[in-house]
Amino acid sequence: MINEHAKLNNRLRFARQKGFKLKKNAELFRSLFEEAIDGIVFWDQDGNILMANQSALNIFECTSEEFLKRKLWEFVYKNNEQYEEFIQQFNEKKAIRDEALFLMPNGQFKYLEFTSKMHFVDGYNMTIFRNSSYRYQMEQNLRDSEERFRKVFEGSLDGMMLWNWQHKVVDINPVGAQLLGITKEEIIGKDFREIYKKKKKIRKELEQHFEELKVTGTADSFISISRSGMYQFYEISSKGNLSSNLNLSVIRDVTERRALQEQLQKSDTLMVIGELAAGIAHEIRNPMTALKGFIQLLESSIKEDHSLYFKVITSELKRIESTITEFLVLAKPQAIQFQYHDICKIMMDTLDLLNGQALMHNIQFEFIHEQALSKVFCEPNQMKQVFINIIKNAIEVMPDGGKIQINIGNAQKGFIHVKIQDEGEGIPEDKIKKLGEPFYTTKERGTGLGLMVSYKIIKDHKGMIEVESKVGEGTIFYIFLPIHLNKNDDFV
Numbered sequence: 013m014i015n016e017h018a019k020l021n022n023r024l025r026f027a028r029q030k031g032f033k034l035k036k037n038a039e040l041f042r043s044l045f046e047e048a049i050d051g052i053v054f055w056d057q058d059g060n061i062l063m064a065n066q067s068a069l070n071i072f073e074c075t076s077e078e079f080l081k082r083k084l085w086e087f088v089y090k091n092n093e094q095y096e097e098f099i100q101q102f103n104e105k106k107a108i109r110d111e112a113l114f115l116m117p118n119g120q121f122k123y124l125e126f127t128s129k130m131h132f133v134d135g136y137n138m139t140i141f142r143n144s145s146y147r148y149q150m151e152q153n154l155r156d157s158e159e160r161f162r163k164v165f166e167g168s169l170d171g172m173m174l175w176n177w178q179h180k181v182v183d184i185n186p187v188g189a190q191l192l193g194i195t196k197e198e199i200i201g202k203d204f205r206e207i208y209k210k211k212k213k214i215r216k217e218l219e220q221h222f223e224e225l226k227v228t229g230t231a232d233s234f235i236s237i238s239r240s241g242m243y244q245f246y247e248i249s250s251k252g253n254l255s256s257n258l259n260l261s262v263i264r265d266v267t268e269r270r271a272l273q274e275q276l277q278k279s280d281t282l283m284v285i286g287e288l289a290a291g292i293a294h295e296i297r298n299p300m301t302a303l304k305g306f307i308q309l310l311e312s313s314i315k316e317d318h319s320l321y322f323k324v325i326t327s328e329l330k331r332i333e334s335t336i337t338e339f340l341v342l343a344k345p346q347a348i349q350f351q352y353h354d355i356c357k358i359m360m361d362t363l364d365l366l367n368g369q370a371l372m373h374n375i376q377f378e379f380i381h382e383q384a385l386s387k388v389f390c391e392p393n394q395m396k397q398v399f400i401n402i403i404k405n406a407i408e409v410m411p412d413g414g415k416i417q418i419n420i421g422n423a424q425k426g427f428i429h430v431k432i433q434d435e436g437e438g439i440p441e442d443k444i445k446k447l448g449e450p451f452y453t454t455k456e457r458g459t460g461l462g463l464m465v466s467y468k469i470i471k472d473h474k475g476m477i478e479v480e481s482k483v484g485e486g487t488i489f490y491i492f493l494p495i496h497l498n499k500n501d502d503f504v
Contacts, residue, residue, distance in 0.1 A: 051141035054132075059083035062136060071124065071143050073116050084139065089113040089121065106130040111144060123148040171263035174254075179203045179222075182258060191246065191263050211237075225252045225259065234266075243445075245270045296336055304329055352387040355395065355428055355493065356420055362399040363418075366407065374413030381420040386495045388428050394469045395493075401462040402432050402489050409436030409487070423492055427475070430491040438483040447479055 045052055051068030055061050061080050069079055072087065088098070089112070102108045109127045116122060125142040132138035165172055171188030175181050181199050189196045192207060199207075208214040217235050225231040231250045236243050250261040307325060363377050370377060388395075406416050414435035423429035439447070447463055470477050474494050481487040 051143075053084060053139050053141065054136050055084045055139070056136055059085045068141060071122070071141055072114075073118055073120070078117065087114045087116070089115045102128055102130065111148075121145075171265075173204070173261045173263065175204065175259055175261065176257045177259070179205055188263055191265055221248060221250065225250050229253065243267070296332070300329065300332060300336070350389055350391055352389050353392045353395075354385075355388045355390070355430070356381045356385060358392050358395050359399055359418060359420060359430070362396050362403065366400065366403055369404070370407055370416070373407055373410065375407055375410055376415050378415055378417045380418070382422060385420065385422065385428065388493050388495055390473055390493065394473075398466040398469050398491070399430075399432075401466045402491075405462065406432065406434035406436065406487070410434055426495050427492045428495060430493065431488060432491070433486060433488045435486045438485055439479070439481040439487055440483055441481075444479050444481055 045065050048065055048067055051071045052065045053061055053068050054063040061082055061084055064076065064079050069076060072079060074082075085099075098108060098110060098112065101110075107127075107129050111123060111125045114122050114124050122143060122145045125144045126139050128137060128139040130137050165183070165185050168185055168187060171191040172185045173181060173188045174183040180201060181204050184192075184196055184199060186196065189199065192199065192204070194207060205215065205218060208218065214235060214237060217233060221231050221233040224233075229252045231248075231252075233248045235246050235248060237246065244265065245267045247264040247266045248261055249264075250259060252259050254260045307322070307329070310322075359379065359381075363379060367377070403416060403418075410416075416435075417431075417433045419429075419431040419433075421429050447467075467477055470491060470493070476492045478490040478492075479487065480490070
C-alpha cells in the first residue's frame with residue numbers, strides 16, 4: 013500500500029514538472045514569436061491566416077483583426093511571373109525559400125524574402141517574412157548607377173581605361189581601344205605596357221606617369237607617338253585607387269589642338285616677320301643696288317692680284333640679295349599664276365640647274381617617277397624654288413658625296429607624292445618638328461628662311477610637307493600636292 017502511494021506521488025510530481033516545462037516552453041515560444049524581428053505567420057491549407065506576430069503586422073501594415081480576415085496568398089502580386097512557380101514548388105517540395113513582390117492593403121508594393129514550411133506544427137503551415145524592399149532598392153540603384161556609368165564610359169568622346177596596380181586592363185571603352193590601336197578583346201586582362209615594350213621613350217614616360225600616380229594619387233602626362241611617319245599627341249590623366257586596386261586613365265587625342273596652337277604661333281610669328289622683312293628688305297635693297305653698281309664699274313680697273321677679293325665680294329652680294337628675295341616672299345603676297353603643269357618636268361628642270369653643284373660635291377641624282385602622272389595645278393616657279401631649297405640642303409649635308417634619290421608618284425585622295433631622300437647625317441627627332449620655323453636651321457651659315465619659304469609655298473598650294481630622319485642614315489622629305497586646287501581644300 014505504501015509502495016502504491018509512493019508511485020502515485022512520483023507520477024503526480026512528474027506530471028507537475030512536465031506541465032511546468034510545457035508551460036515554460038509555451039511561454040518561451042510565445043516570447044520568441046512576439047519578439048522576433050522577422051514576420052512570422054501561421055496559416056492553414058486554404059491560405060487562411062491563423063496567427064501573426066507584430067513584425068508581420070508591421071511588414072503588411074495591417075491590424076491583427078484585418079490581417080486574420082485575409083488569405084496569405086491574396087497579398088502576393090499575381091502579375092509576378094514567378095507566382096505559379098512558387099505554388100508548384102511549394103506543393104512539390106513542401107518548403108520554399110525565395111523572394112517575391114507583395115501588394116500591401118494600402119496599395120504599396122514591397123519585395124519580401126520568405127521561407128515557407130508546410131505542416132510545420134499541428135498540420136499548419138508557417139511562413140517567415142523579411143522586408144527586402146530597401147535592399148532591393150539599393151541593388152536597383154546600384155544597377156541604375158552602373159548602367160549610367162556604363163553608358164558614360166562607353167559613349168565618352170575621350171578614351172577611358174580601368175586598370176589595376178598590376179597594370180592589367182580591367183575595362184576599356186571603344187575610343188580608348190582605338191587610340192591605343194588595339195581591339196578591346198586583345199587588351200582586357202593584359203598588361204597594356206606591352207603595347208609599347210619596343211618603344212623605350214614612351215615606356216619611360218609611362219613609368220614616370222605611374223610613379224607620380226602612386227605618390228600623389230593623380231597624374232597628367234603628354235605623350236607623342238609616331239605612326240606611319242606622322243606624330244600623334246595624347247594627353248593622359250589618371251586617378252589612382254578609384255576603388256580597391258582600381259585606377260582610371262582618361263586619354264585624349266590632342267593632335268589637332270596642338271597643330272592649331274602651333275599654327276597660331278607660326279601665324280603670329282609670320283606676321284611679325286613679314287612686317288620686319290618688308291622694312292629690312294627695303295632699307296637694304298637701296299644701298300645694295302648702289303654697291304652692285306659701283307662694284308661693276310670697278311671691275312675693269314681691278315688688278316689680277318685682287319681679282320679673288322672681287323669674286324668674294326660679288327659672291328657675298330649675291331647671297332645677300334638671295335636672302336632679301338626670301339624676305340620679300342614672306343613680306344607680301346606674290347603675283348602668281350596657277351596653271352596645270354607637269355611636276356616631273358619641273359623637277360627635271362630643277363635637277364639640271366643643280367647638276368653642276370652636285371658634281372662638285374661628288375653627288376649623283378637618282379630620279380624615278382611613275383608614267384602618265386596627272387598634271388598638278390600649281391605655280392611652276394614657286395614649285396621649282398621649293399625643290400631647289402630642299403635639294404640644295406641635301407647637297408650641303410653630304411660633304412663626302414653620295415646619292416640623292418627623288419621619287420614622284422600618285423598618292424591617295426588625288427594627291428601627287430614627291431619624295432626627296434639624302435644620305436646625310438640626319439636630323440635628331442626633337443629638331444624635326446622645328447623645321448620651317450622662322451630662323452631655325454641646322455646649318456652653321458643658314459638663316460632657315462629657305463625651308464620656311466618652302467613650307468609656306470606648299471601650304472599655299474593646299475599641300476603638306478612631312479620629314480622623316482634617322483641620325484647617321486639620312487633624311488627624307490615627303491611633299492604632297494593636290495592635283496586639283498580649290499580654295500577650301502585641305503590635306504587630310
